[in-house]
Amino acid sequence: MPRFYVVCPRCQYGMDFAQTKIKVGDRIQCLKCKLNIKVTHIYIPEKYDAEFDEEIGVEPLITNGVEIESFLIKRDEILKRSFIQPLEDVVEPGETFTDDMTIGNEYISPIFDDINEGLFLLKNGLRKYNVFADERVAYQIGLFGTWFKDPAGVHIHIGLGEEGIGKEHAAALMIYIHDYLPFIMALCANSPIFPGRNNQPKLTSNASNRLLIYGNQQCKSITKEQIRLMKDDHWTEINYNAVRKDKPPTVEIRVLDSNIPEYIIAAVEILRVLTIAYLKGKPSPNVLSFSNYQKSRQSAARYGVRGSLYWNGKNLKMDKYIDKFFDEFHEEFEEEDLTAEILDIFKLAKLGWNNATIIKESIEAIKAIYSSKKFSWRKQFIARYNDAIASLLDGNNLIDYARLMYVELPDLKNIQLGKKHPF
Numbered sequence: 420m421p422r423f424y425v426v427c428p429r430c431q432y433g434m435d436f437a438q439t440k441i442k443v444g445d446r447i448q449c450l451k452c453k454l455n456i457k458v459t460h461i462y463i464p465e466k467y468d469a470e471f472d473e474e475i476g477v478e479p480l481i482t483n484g485v486e487i488e489s490f491l492i493k494r495d496e497i498l499k500r501s502f503i504q505p506l507e508d509v510v511e512p513g514e515t516f517t518d519d520m521t522i523g524n525e526y527i528s529p530i531f532d533d534i535n536e537g538l539f540l541l542k543n544g545l546r547k548y549n550v551f552a553d554e555r556v557a558y559q560i561g562l563f564g565t566w567f568k569d570p571a572g573v574h575i576h577i578g579l580g581e582e583g584i585g586k587e588h589a590a591a592l593m594i595y596i597h598d599y600l601p602f603i604m605a606l607c608a609n610s611p612i613f614p615g616r617n618n619q620p621k622l623t624s625n626a627s628n629r630l631l632i633y634g635n636q637q638c639k640s641i642t643k644e645q646i647r648l649m650k651d652d653h654w655t656e657i658n659y660n661a662v663r664k665d666k667p668p669t670v671e672i673r674v675l676d677s678n679i680p681e682y683i684i685a686a687v688e689i690l691r692v693l694t695i696a697y698l699k700g701k702p703s704p705n706v707l708s709f710s711n712y713q714k715s716r717q718s719a720a721r722y723g724v725r726g727s728l729y730w731n732g733k734n735l736k737m738d739k740y741i742d743k744f745f746d747e748f749h750e751e752f753e754e755e756d757l758t759a760e761i762l763d764i765f766k767l768a769k770l771g772w773n774n775a776t777i778i779k780e781s782i783e784a785i786k787a788i789y790s791s792k793k794f795s796w797r798k799q800f801i802a803r804y805n806d807a808i809a810s811l812l813d814g815n816n817l818i819d820y821a822r823l824m825y826v827e828l829p830d831l832k833n834i835q836l837g838k839k840h841p842f
């Protein structure tokens with residue numbers, strides 16, 4: 420009878436199991452270092468060969484949860500500080516719809532440990548604002564980092580299974596992740612609208628007004644030295660949430676603008692890949708000085724994926740940066756079961772497209788179609804965004820989403836992610 424060997428991805432401790440005692444999807448704990456491990460695949464050769472052990476693919480169990488602050492859309496209007504809640508019977512265990520003090524709505528996702536499950540949960544959860552609202556009026560969730568004045572963000576939590584993440588790992592993981600935060604900011608920038616003349620909403624050239632205007636209050640930049648000291652400050656861009664009565668301790672990342680699920684999940688994916696690499700003990704391939712970090716952060720807020728980011732001492736355009744990221748972490752990406760829906764977000768970014776770009780292009784198209792004397796571009800745009808989000812949450816893809824806003828996304832057929840081992 421062959422034995423099945425599991426090697427802990429962190430401490431390399433080997434454990435053997437009888438064939439009948441292990442299957443794909445099982446969760447086990449390393450007997451030596453206590454890391455939670457997930458079985459991802461089992462490879463059985465066609466013929467039994469006493470020379471070889473059966474191979475088991477494993478990865479660390481990484482759990483994520485997402486909080487999404489958001490405005491509400493009612494037909495062609497953005498409502499602020501108004502809160503709705505779906506009917507109680509459609510709320511799933513672990514899912515919460517709360518009243519956020521500044522914006523109105525905050526959605527808290529159930530915890531997930533699989534990226535595709537995460538995308539499904541977010542779409543399904545946010546859809547409830549529209550489909551199961553306990554009101555006669557049709558509402559839609561208004562996913563913007565800012566619309567006009569108030570900032571709405573997305574917070575992503577990282578844990579290592581049900582017990583969350585211990586303080587001994589948190590600081591080192593946060594330092595590992597910190598150098599890549601500008602990448603997440605650029606990818607998820609989604610706040611081109613801000614007050615203009617006569618205090619009216621205006622399309623600005625900035626990708627994230629939320630970061631530029633409020634970045635120093637609600638998502639404060641910190642140095643790796645400050646992270647190492649683990650001072651508790653809730654308003655920093657990355658922080659440690661110590662254990663609470665109802666929640667395990669987690670690392671929290673607060674840099675994303677409020678955004679559509681595909682973008683949030685792409686950010687979760689970046690964080691998962693970095694967490695896998697950190698747990699394996701892989702040295703970070705990109706280490707930034709604080710001044711280069713600040714320059715990257717500023718470029719991400721100002722230009723989104725049309726800007727450039729530092730990789731070590733080198734300033735790279737987004738397409739080069741993304742290739743580098745996929746090449747350096749290709750093994751970790753391979754452990755994740757990525758679908759085109761998620762990979763396309765990175766391919767679009769290589770061509771300069773994120774949700775801030777889509778919104779800008781949509782408003783430009785609307786201004787070109789409708790006479791400004793008869794129509795307000797704002798009302799036209801909000802009505803289009805309302806329909807586009809509904810279509811996306813109903814399960815349609817990003818191409819349809821953009822088309823509903825008069826935007827044609829570029830063809831991704833020949834776009835690859837990474838040069839050495841392209842996806």
Ligand SMILES: [Zn+2]
Nearest residue numbers: 427430449452
């Ligand atoms: Zn171990």
